[in-house]
Amino acid sequence: MVWTNAVVQGLLLGGLYALFSVGLSLMFGVMRFVNLAHGDFSVLAAYAAYVLVEHAGGTPLWTFAAVVPMAAVVGFFLQHFILDRALGAGELSPLLVTFGLSIFIESALQQGFGANNDSLFLGPLSYQSWKITNTLYLGRLEVIVFVVAVALISGLQLFLSRTQPGRLLRATADNPRAAALSGVNPRRVRALATAIALATVAVGGLFLAMRTSFTPTSGSNDLIFAFEAVIIGGLGSLWGTLLGGLILGVAQTVGSQINPADGILAGHLVFLAVLAYRPQGILAARNAAL
């Protein structure tokens, strides 16, 4: 029964990882670079929510309505004014630029908030749970996060496959020049991709801040989990990212069940195994969205 519990808790945690990673996957799919500041943007979103609750009060839940659109706007302009410029300057520049952004965000947050752990406390929702059996309890917040993650990723997948902006994203991911030939402005499409990516990572960042705690530098750690989920699932595939997140989550909780200190290590080992035996990821690129 403890194993069932470990797997179920792992799946719930994996939903959060997937939510967290889907933007990284999308940006890589469209622009072929890894945003090294991805995790830091989630922390930035968490601090934005933290400040909003400090000043305006109420439950942190309402901050989704403010922080997520804000993140999308930041993403749009970040792409338009900074990342696009870097993309034009070769393969390495976007990596360096986002690495620089990561350092900048972490240092600025440390300057402003100190190195303490903070959290977005939701009151009873943070600890209430549903009892399934005597040994299996499902945290309410955890279930909500999982449901939102699956819904958001499914919605994004539908958006990509069924709508005109989605087709623009897929076409630009495939061949920017041919897309321009069809009248597509690739700059705007890239800005859209980054806007969506930052909006989703903001959702992930807020949920993470509600489930656990965050520090100015926890973004780098989050980036590693996000990166692992994306690689395990297969680059550029959103379903793959969801699957990757779930596998990583289960690996970590089952690992912790074996030895409480080794949960994270177990996740890394699964990641390494995938890299060694199936480097293209579990859902290979053939049925990838991008």
Added chain:
Amino acid sequence: MTNTSPSPQNLFEANNIVKRIGTVVIADGVDIHVPAGSIVGMIGPNGAGKTTMLGIFSGNVKANSGTVVFKGRDVTSVAMAKRARLGIGRTFQIPRPFDKLTVFEHTLLAVQQSQSVSMSEAHERAIFALERCGLLKLVNEIGGDLRLLDRKRLEMARAVALDPALVLLDEVAGGLNNAEVGQLIEIVLSLRDSGISFLWVEHVIRALNATADRIVCLSGGHLIAEGSPAEVLAHPAVIESYFGSPAFMSTAS
């Protein structure tokens, strides 16, 4: 989008184009005009810069100087995507369809980018573009799975879906067999009859002979000949620079 421009005599004009790549002179003051409703062929020896010229016209290559005028509007500094929306379609020498989009999605994308119409109208136009290029049977195939002729048709359909006034063709007949070239000629002529003009870069002389109203020959940065297909193909300078030796002329006329 209907064509409501102040009816310029030439649908498309490239004036005094100068383009150098390193020490190679592609164009040294070249003028090319495409009258509305006509097909203009462009020939020239390999490496003359025909594809580069098409790039200058479609907007993905910058000229050193000169102007590009489309429908009476100076589009010299207008980006490729915007020119496409204005009605300049183009195909590339090596067709490169989107690997993960269906054939239908290729044209739907172009319709929705260039024309503000309802969803059902967009679907109809996307289908119509495919029908005109003989792709109706393949609407649900994935672009990356198509064979060469169908890839070329898809490039054409993608351009046609923009509801263009002008389509720039880059060696669409290359690599096709005789029967396939015949089909291509049919498609181009029927599109011309429906009001689309063409500027067609081609090595397959037969295709231009059957379609072009006028042919220009680009060589060494200049148009060394200009006129009807018969005139240009018999021009001594063209024979000299393009065919190398008169012995190869038998296939051309």
